[in-house]
Amino acid sequence: AQSVTQLGSHVSVSEGALVLLRCNYSSSVPPYLFWYVQYPNQGLQLLLKYTSAATLVKGINGFEAEFKKSETSFHLTKPSAHMSDAAEYFCAVTLNTGFQKLVFGTGTRLLVSP
């Protein structure tokens, strides 16, 4: 079975500071990994995805994530936070052996202060 753990239900940063949102996964086979962002009362928007190509993945809005197999991690980072980055972020995993259901983490709320 697959699972995703997001450490920290809330992360607070100042505008301009580094953003680091943590995600660790568990999978018996090589996974595909995703980060989604959700703004209030909206659906999910894909930020970036790892699909067995480059381990450092760049996404939209300046976000990137690095797949580290040895650490079973896929942490999301952004060098400089903007106020508009305040949202809920979800990490998700699925198997790469044909399409499977997405398994979501519990989410991390990013708060950005001026």
Next chain:
Amino acid sequence: GAVVSQHPSRVICKSGTSVKIECRSLDFQATTMFWYRQFPKQSLMLMATSNEGSKATYEQGVEKDKFLINHASLTLSTLTVASAHPEDSSFYICSAHRGDYEQYFGPGTRLTVT
């Protein structure tokens, strides 16, 4: 490309009535559609997986007679909440899969049962 719409975006109904939510893939044919439920400040909970022309597969604990899913075409799936009660109030999100490894999410429907 890969746009998914949901209608209505929000609905308020009285206890005991039934509510239908539509999920449409606007620019692609969806081999599979998924329905999620999200409680306030929580992650997405998969309710069911639907494939065009066949019965939906429900997750454990989801009442199939309560949450009726119809996937009539490759671009439309509907979720009907039968005899809704206040505890069914929630944010419902659909997603569509077009054959690659990604799910494309709709904007969600806020259901409030009074």
